Amino acid sequence: MSETLQILQKYWKHENFREPQEEIINSVLKNKDTFALLPTSGGKSVCYQVPAMVKEGICLVISPLIALIKDQVQNLQSRNIKAIALLGGISQNEIIELLDNCQFGNYKFLYLSPERLQQDWIIERLKQLPINLIAIDEAHCVSQWGHDFRPAYLKINLLKAHFKTTPFLALTASATERVQKDIIENLALENPIVFKKSFARENLAYHVINTEDKFHKIKQILTKNPQSSIIYVRNRKSCIEISNQLKALNISSTYFHGGLNIKEKDTNMALWMQNKVQVIVATNAFGMGIDKPDVKTVIHIQLPENLENYYQEAGRAGRNNEKAFGILLIDSNDIKAAKNQFISVLPDKTFLKEVYIKLNNYFQIAYGEGFNETFSFNLNQFCTQYKFPVLKTYNALQFLDRQAIISLQNEFSEKISIQFTTPSKEIIRYMSLNPHSENIITTILRTYSGIFELETQINTSLIAKKANTTEDNVLKVVTNLEKEHYITLQVQNNDSSITFNEVREDALTINRVSKFLEKQNDLKTNQLNSIIHYAKTNACKSKLLLEYFDEKEITECGICSFCISKKNNKSTNSILVEEVFHLLKHSNLTSREIESQLSITTEDTIFAIQILLEKDKIAINNYNQYYLK
Known part of the structure; x- marks a missing residue:
């Protein structure tokens, strides 16, 4: 048995590699620069984690996704593999300490965001580490034609000049030919061995369903397929509403979005992962790092932003290789709504500059200051104060995040500020009467000088770490101190x-990145047009997706909504059209009422209605009822 397979079985408990994981690993072990395009569920992380365990030294992993970095580090630590991450909001001294640990502490993995490479001293420190492999995750971000381009990724090739014999491994789940060439060039990969796995998913049936009553259709789908499912929605409010509607129909459900606190996220996720509920209703904040093989159905209620995201999200179904469904529900208003959501809210240079200046003013950052300062942030409060439209502002902040000017972390947090209001001798007396609280209180007093004189924001996670306890225990102690009137307590969600990530420079900062903003806006417009084309074109849905990713010589899948409809007998279709026409002679009806009265499928109903609309036999009124003209 090979050493790589032994490591896979020992740490990851998998019996064998998936194709082409082993070939990629062998390429890395031969110190070859390697490019791996592995679609969703292809197992990208194993491709760098296993060879890094074989080699002496530490693997440097560069990833733009903070949530995924946290998940990967926790996952490795749970396997007793030493891993560490340089995340935002930590001081230079803390970074130095973490890098010292990497250098002398026998760590195997160091994760960081590409923005860290913009600090020259960090690059110099990295050069001192025994790096055995440099893995670039989400490598499409290197390309200006990628759907999440981040200029900070362009700094990676600076490492190439120093680590000349260290292999580079670029990994992505979605990249067109143009993006692939851009990645290889921008990373300065030398004669890379390229591995590309087809985007085809033979067990996954892509369905585009036109319906004016989406919730009725969801009920039909989930009743027919009672296995584990995901429903993707556009916003947080819809998560809760759809989940509650499903519960009212006795379909077990929970929800997930970026505004939940960590405990709520973990609880809701566990309910779904353990199959205690059938459905998780989620925004696109959900999914990175999620590997649940038995998902039967993924439903999108609205048009996604681009085909890259849609492919990855729909691809979370059927990872056990059993028949599964990726379903997109659309109605007559969806294209207009998508353009309003994704195109009309794109910020231009003037708006971006205004948001950036107001953001600095909001946190009272002076010109030339602000570097590496972290603040809790509530988007709605910020927009209310400056009368900004929320979606357009959020897009502006996301752009500033991708350009590494700021780091925006969409995680629920509580800003806790306290001030001791009783003399220190009373606090000592309290600790003697409550010895279980002594360690935490002592840690707070040692960490925050002046806490008797001023209201002070405390970091409960840091206190818990220093006191060798849990964050819940810290919160309990603080809450009890307030109840006993020893402190004042302010909690802001x-x-x-x-x-x-930079000092404030206003126009200088925005002028530097405005060319990228213009490119981004053009790219997003083209990407939305691509998914509209996918939804509206009468062609094999799997074939349309594969063509988008530049695959050639593709045959029709035979299982998507288009292929199934094509199999329908033409004479049967003619009968259906006549039946619907005859039914509408008696009364005006909605599509759902037609479907119910004739006991036919939604697809057949839509087909008959479309034929009658095209022949100008019927029209629709303000009540979504069809009537004879």
């Missing part, structure tokens, strides 16, 4: 945090 925030749905995200912002770290400033």
